[in-house]
Amino acid sequence: MLISQVATPQSIPRKVVDAITPQNTIGAVNQSNGALDINTLFAPIRPGLRLVESKLRDVDSAIFAPLAEAFVNLIGSGGKRLRPALALLSAEFNGSMQNAPHYSTVIALAASVEMLHTATLVHDDVIDGALLRRGAPTLNARWNGISTVLAGNYLFGTAAHFSAETQNMRVIALFSDTLRVIVDGELRQLKDRHNFMQKRENYYQRIYAKTASLFCAATQGAAILSQLPEERIADLNQFGYNFGMAFQIIDDILDFTGDDATLGKPAGSDLRQGTLTLPFFHYLQQHPDARSVIAALEDAQIEADDGNAAVWDEAVNLLVRDLRNSPAIEAAREEARTFLRRAVDNLAALPDNVYRHSLFGLCEYAVKRTY
Amino acid sequence: MLISQVATPQSIPRKVVDAITPQNTIGAVNQSNGALDINTLFAPIRPGLRLVESKLRDVDSAIFAPLAEAFVNLIGSGGKRLRPALALLSAEFNGSMQNAPHYSTVIALAASVEMLHTATLVHDDVIDGALLRRGAPTLNARWNGISTVLAGNYLFGTAAHFSAETQNMRVIALFSDTLRVIVDGELRQLKDRHNFMQKRENYYQRIYAKTASLFCAATQGAAILSQLPEERIADLNQFGYNFGMAFQIIDDILDFTGDDATLGKPAGSDLRQGTLTLPFFHYLQQHPDARSVIAALEDAQIEADDGNAAVWDEAVNLLVRDLRNSPAIEAAREEARTFLRRAVDNLAALPDNVYRHSLFGLCEYAVKRTY
Numbered sequence: 001m002l003i004s005q006v007a008t009p010q011s012i013p014r015k016v017v018d019a020i021t022p023q024n025t026i027g028a029v030n031q032s033n034g035a036l037d038i039n040t041l042f043a044p045i046r047p048g049l050r051l052v053e054s055k056l057r058d059v060d061s062a063i064f065a066p067l068a069e070a071f072v073n074l075i076g077s078g079g080k081r082l083r084p085a086l087a088l089l090s091a092e093f094n095g096s097m098q099n100a101p102h103y104s105t106v107i108a109l110a111a112s113v114e115m116l117h118t119a120t121l122v123h124d125d126v127i128d129g130a131l132l133r134r135g136a137p138t139l140n141a142r143w144n145g146i147s148t149v150l151a152g153n154y155l156f157g158t159a160a161h162f163s164a165e166t167q168n169m170r171v172i173a174l175f176s177d178t179l180r181v182i183v184d185g186e187l188r189q190l191k192d193r194h195n196f197m198q199k200r201e202n203y204y205q206r207i208y209a210k211t212a213s214l215f216c217a218a219t220q221g222a223a224i225l226s227q228l229p230e231e232r233i234a235d236l237n238q239f240g241y242n243f244g245m246a247f248q249i250i251d252d253i254l255d256f257t258g259d260d261a262t263l264g265k266p267a268g269s270d271l272r273q274g275t276l277t278l279p280f281f282h283y284l285q286q287h288p289d290a291r292s293v294i295a296a297l298e299d300a301q302i303e304a305d306d307g308n309a310a311v312w313d314e315a316v317n318l319l320v321r322d323l324r325n326s327p328a329i330e331a332a333r334e335e336a337r338t339f340l341r342r343a344v345d346n347l348a349a350l351p352d353n354v355y356r357h358s359l360f361g362l363c364e365y366a367v368k369r370t371y
Numbered sequence: 372m373l374i375s376q377v378a379t380p381q382s383i384p385r386k387v388v389d390a391i392t393p394q395n396t397i398g399a400v401n402q403s404n405g406a407l408d409i410n411t412l413f414a415p416i417r418p419g420l421r422l423v424e425s426k427l428r429d430v431d432s433a434i435f436a437p438l439a440e441a442f443v444n445l446i447g448s449g450g451k452r453l454r455p456a457l458a459l460l461s462a463e464f465n466g467s468m469q470n471a472p473h474y475s476t477v478i479a480l481a482a483s484v485e486m487l488h489t490a491t492l493v494h495d496d497v498i499d500g501a502l503l504r505r506g507a508p509t510l511n512a513r514w515n516g517i518s519t520v521l522a523g524n525y526l527f528g529t530a531a532h533f534s535a536e537t538q539n540m541r542v543i544a545l546f547s548d549t550l551r552v553i554v555d556g557e558l559r560q561l562k563d564r565h566n567f568m569q570k571r572e573n574y575y576q577r578i579y580a581k582t583a584s585l586f587c588a589a590t591q592g593a594a595i596l597s598q599l600p601e602e603r604i605a606d607l608n609q610f611g612y613n614f615g616m617a618f619q620i621i622d623d624i625l626d627f628t629g630d631d632a633t634l635g636k637p638a639g640s641d642l643r644q645g646t647l648t649l650p651f652f653h654y655l656q657q658h659p660d661a662r663s664v665i666a667a668l669e670d671a672q673i674e675a676d677d678g679n680a681a682v683w684d685e686a687v688n689l690l691v692r693d694l695r696n697s698p699a700i701e702a703a704r705e706e707a708r709t710f711l712r713r714a715v716d717n718l719a720a721l722p723d724n725v726y727r728h729s730l731f732g733l734c735e736y737a738v739k740r741t742y
Binding site: 123147149150152153156157158161164167169173175176177179180182183184186187190 | 494518520521522523524525527528529531532534535536538540543544546547548550551553554555557558561
């Protein structure tokens, strides 16, 4: 379905549609009104988020107790609890779940999704050898790689435990399938590194696996637990997909346009690791001599493999400078907006309540966020 | 309950009780009759084992397809499929599960348990940096550590997926709890390495986490799926515990008494890595000057930390030579026999059928095995 064919539902606030338009630019969050403040958007589910928070911090292991503080810090440092919030919001479209006796199943889902996310972050630290994540020193820098692998495994086990607490077979199956999709995507990303001839399709597959699949698990899982009809479950699944794709594309744009201080890592870090993201694909497409761009990167990579890392760094720095001032950024942004317009459309048939208002707000927030 | 208080049930074959007695020695498997052959013991559940095998080899990922062969080889090379067999045998005490329409749930449990075991083996390769496991080159030697971590994660995801296929909430919860227990134990083992002052209790905790917990998941899970009464579920859980403890103790004895060829690794490899096992604790207890033994090891370890690995190796070689000719081996063996006698007792109230006969046979096999 083309985005041009999607009629904007009457009930969707004009402001949201306006926000997701080309004239708006990412980076406008400071000029935004209160409605864009994420705390305001999360207000209707604040009690649920507190329950999730307490569940996440209850690490049930004497031996992992010393690690618990590290987990909590890692999870807490700038972590927006976006995934749990998506689950809690998505659960509120079939009567009030917050006041239902089985609200604990939604809390379990939300905690499961966030714990799975955290587990993959912990293992990503091993994989990336990254020094900083979310601005805080990574676990890996403080612990050795072995403990980090085990810590990640323990979190996987805890995530699986939480998912079992949903007491819903379909949600449990969704959880284990999502875990496999995520890991599959991580290996794809690893194999595709420094492959400058890869197709753009690989990128979409990767960000689905890495980000959108877990957003889907949060929104679809909550829809299942709240016993919505199948059509609405599908809507919320699609919302998770489109919102997740947009969210990751914007993340990948910010990796080029952000500065070191807000990113907590040097700009262009994905490319520096050889991971190609959407702005790069647009840059290549728009470049009058894409072959020379690729050849230069490949040559620099060969130099780096021979021990001359400075050549690679310099090649990346040059490309990042050129790319962030090119139309590639705007082209990638427009793709994110397209996904967000679809996400907004996916909510059209759901009841018009404060929770839907918050999901609309998150779409707006996603476009405008700067970190 | 003391072992001396356990009455040997009338229906338990005399041969089994005889086998688990001090006059028998580990290493007698070559003198054994056909009843001890593991293929004979597994015969009643052969069709189920074939279904498990095919399930294990069906790796559902294009990107992991190149790894699939490596997994299959790792899993298959000498792997006895003991854990799936325990599940399949334990499922047959409430009417025939093999012919029941929901036998697939037992197959899913058996595959889940073996896949979880394999996932931990894969990560152990990263942790140990071991060169050989089960006689075949480890994944880690062929792939880099990163791919190995991800491969392990994918197997965890697949194990979780299989456990969800049991469609039984209690079994699913048992699975995720077992995963956490195993990982918790791995970190304990890591922290306890080279701590020569640790209590023997630490050892029992470790081998429960490492081995017995998964045996319990196999036997208890199958009992749950076959809808046995709670008392019999508890019996099979206890059987898994006692059999698993004995199995790991015998493994730890063989690490001292075996030769390099049958072990696929140098004798005394646990101690060489700083992991203390039951024979070592008995050796210390029996030694007239335990303090000097510990002091010598600690000194050698300090030398090794200073880069003089040969000193540590020599200290271990000396100790292994002394220990394998000491009464410590027999003392550890007697503990294994005690666990096995309890395991046999746990089966007393179960129906006397070919499956129980095979479980008895496995207890006998456990004492006599040489690898």
